[in-house]
Amino acid sequence: MDQPIRVLIAKPGLDGHDRGAKVVAAALRDAGMEVIYGGLHQTPEVIVEMAVQEDADAVGLSVLSGAHMHLFPRVVELLKEAGAEHVLVTGGGIIAPEDMEELSGLGVGRLFGPGATLKELEEYIREEVGRRRTAARS
Amino acid sequence: MSTTDAGRSTSLDRWKESYEKAGERDAAFETVSSVPVSPLVTPADVAGTDADTDIGLPGQFPYTRGPYPTMYRTRLWTMRQFAGFGTATDTNQRYKFLLEKGQDGLSVAFDLPTLMGYDSDHPRSMGEVGRCGVAISSLKDMETLFDGIKLSDVTTSMTINSPAAIVWAMYLVTAQKQGCSLDQLGGTTQNDILKEYIAQKEYIFPPEPSMRLVVDTMEFAANHVPRWHAISVSGYHIREAGSTAVQELAFTLADGFAYVEAALERGMDIDSFAPRLSFFFNSHIDFFEEIAKFRAARRIYARRMRDKYGAKNPRSMHCRFHTQTAGCSLTAQQPLNNIVRTGWQALAGVLGGTQSLHTNSMDETLALPTEQAVKVALRTQQLIAHESGVANTIDPLAGSYFVEDLTNKMEAGANEIFDRIDEMGGVIAGIDKAWFQREIGKAAYKYQRELEAGRQIIVGVNKYVETDEADHELEILKIGSEVEAGQNAAVAKLRAERSAAKVEAALERIRTDANASVNMMPAFMEGAEAYCTLGEMVDVLREAFGTYRETAVF
Numbered sequence: 112m113d114q115p116i117r118v119l120i121a122k123p124g125l126d127g128h129d130r131g132a133k134v135v136a137a138a139l140r141d142a143g144m145e146v147i148y149g150g151l152h153q154t155p156e157v158i159v160e161m162a163v164q165e166d167a168d169a170v171g172l173s174v175l176s177g178a179h180m181h182l183f184p185r186v187v188e189l190l191k192e193a194g195a196e197h198v199l200v201t202g203g204g205i206i207a208p209e210d211m212e213e214l215s216g217l218g219v220g221r222l223f224g225p226g227a228t229l230k231e232l233e234e235y236i237r238e239e240v241g242r243r244r245t246a247a248r249s
Numbered sequence: 250m251s252t253t254d255a256g257r258s259t260s261l262d263r264w265k266e267s268y269e270k271a272g273e274r275d276a277a278f279e280t281v282s283s284v285p286v287s288p289l290v291t292p293a294d295v296a297g298t299d300a301d302t303d304i305g306l307p308g309q310f311p312y313t314r315g316p317y318p319t320m321y322r323t324r325l326w327t328m329r330q331f332a333g334f335g336t337a338t339d340t341n342q343r344y345k346f347l348l349e350k351g352q353d354g355l356s357v358a359f360d361l362p363t364l365m366g367y368d369s370d371h372p373r374s375m376g377e378v379g380r381c382g383v384a385i386s387s388l389k390d391m392e393t394l395f396d397g398i399k400l401s402d403v404t405t406s407m408t409i410n411s412p413a414a415i416v417w418a419m420y421l422v423t424a425q426k427q428g429c430s431l432d433q434l435g436g437t438t439q440n441d442i443l444k445e446y447i448a449q450k451e452y453i454f455p456p457e458p459s460m461r462l463v464v465d466t467m468e469f470a471a472n473h474v475p476r477w478h479a480i481s482v483s484g485y486h487i488r489e490a491g492s493t494a495v496q497e498l499a500f501t502l503a504d505g506f507a508y509v510e511a512a513l514e515r516g517m518d519i520d521s522f523a524p525r526l527s528f529f530f531n532s533h534i535d536f537f538e539e540i541a542k543f544r545a546a547r548r549i550y551a552r553r554m555r556d557k558y559g560a561k562n563p564r565s566m567h568c569r570f571h572t573q574t575a576g577c578s579l580t581a582q583q584p585l586n587n588i589v590r591t592g593w594q595a596l597a598g599v600l601g602g603t604q605s606l607h608t609n610s611m612d613e614t615l616a617l618p619t620e621q622a623v624k625v626a627l628r629t630q631q632l633i634a635h636e637s638g639v640a641n642t643i644d645p646l647a648g649s650y651f652v653e654d655l656t657n658k659m660e661a662g663a664n665e666i667f668d669r670i671d672e673m674g675g676v677i678a679g680i681d682k683a684w685f686q687r688e689i690g691k692a693a694y695k696y697q698r699e700l701e702a703g704r705q706i707i708v709g710v711n712k713y714v715e716t717d718e719a720d721h722e723l724e725i726l727k728i729g730s731e732v733e734a735g736q737n738a739a740v741a742k743l744r745a746e747r748s749a750a751k752v753e754a755a756l757e758r759i760r761t762d763a764n765a766s767v768n769m770m771p772a773f774m775e776g777a778e779a780y781c782t783l784g785e786m787v788d789v790l791r792e793a794f795g796t797y798r799e800t801a802v803f
Contacts, residue, residue, distance in 0.1 A: 124361070124376065125364070125365045125367075125374075125377055125451075127449050127450030128449075128450075128489075129490070130489070130490045130577075130690075133690045133694070133803040134690075134694050137690070137694045138694070138697075140803075149801070150799065150801030151450050151799065152365075154373070176361050176381050177380030177616075177617075178361075178376035178377045181375055181377075205614065207725060207727075226580055226581050226582050229701060
């Protein structure tokens, strides 16, 4: 049987709105994943360090401050530098559709906006991490 | 029909019988806070409520019906739209637009670097400058923000907390340079650090030195800026973080009492500062629950201020508050519906007797609001004020069995929570134990689960969903990266042009005063005048006070 999925949930930047991040962390935990809650006001550097140390399969970032175009690509870039590009970077917040598209081109996974359901993102993480694990094995 | 007790119970029995026979539609019949709602409230439910001592009259203890005897018959609530984005110049233009459209007071939204005490050119500010508010790095930016707006002619509310004392000092110096005297200035600094640890999470220093700064501003306001509200004790963010209505009410009032106790400990007389305390509540989606919350807030506050803290001046017992409609109730799906949601939330605020009101714009789940969206939001308030007729009489819902019963329940629920907080050792002890944070997190998670199970219905999200939403796309406001570059250049220019000696001397005084038991406001004003940046002044305090890190729980 596969190892449980390990997800790091964190808030990069200066934004303090942690309602979404905490609800998602609780939902993924209840869905059987191992959740590490990285907390608030983290730099991309610290987040990547935590992801590597915790051997996370996925990193979920919550950004409601508008700084997503800076923060998401930075985490992807630092993961690559750390040799951890297999780690899925996903997340959510107040992010315009065209920004989501641009971020997707930069290697960021699916991003979830207001109204997204917990089920949707749980399924997405399960599917995407499963795909990446299979790819790594073959 | 018989009017005897027996006759009445018979008619109630008959009603119950017909009710049960007809049956109920399939729905939860709960408030948005998951409180069950009875199908019918009768005089029996409010038999213990005294018309004089519990409800009373407006302007009279316990102020359930309003802090003032005449309420909106003398003056309507202040229509105050929260705004700030980009540079001080951008926001200055938005303020002039709002004033021209009939807004009464200004309300400043700062960007995250400013809220966290960083200058625009600090590495941690990257990507955040001007995004969710205006960037203010020094007195220079503050002067630009209010250029052409005489500060003795408007009242200004500033949503700033951790570095509130410093930002307020910049405001006071700006006003003085415009030729205004401090006693002419009216407005509010949010300055509610306790709810930062509890909900909004924009803290810098640990609770103890933070409380000292709050009391410094209370004292300075009482002595020098008598028309200023030094604190706006805020439930808004607690609610947005996911609390229930009664948690919002109780946590907020508990925070308010903690400030009262801190000022009393400093040796201040309660009636010297309490008349300038103000509150800030959320007006959420459940219409009557909110109205009851507002009415209960006034009653609980008056009772405690008089009976527990010994206030003598009636104004010390008034719970005056600002209201903002609930951002978290708005949806990205079918955003035009948000105009309607905001409409009845605003109406609840007005029926609840608010002193000022911000109505959210329809596009706020997508981005900062555009001018068009802000105008509709402001017009919503003007429609309620001038067309609905609700402002013609005071507290029109008083005496409604349902509303009075809900008001009583709100008060009882809040009192239970106060007892729990007391048992824990007070608000700061509760923060240290992450109790508030956990309670709010639990409520938020429960709500989301209920939403997804279809027990809470949100139109456009889990019912009446439209798959093709292209028609509803709104034009949104985008903040370009040139804002950050421009701010960085401006801060660099300021650093090169100001007197280094004056800056050094002012920072040294802040360092000395931080470690002494003196009021820090004069030192901050000197720092502002010397064009010390916000980041420079906060850094001195970071060194003196240390910084705070929360226990992360979910």
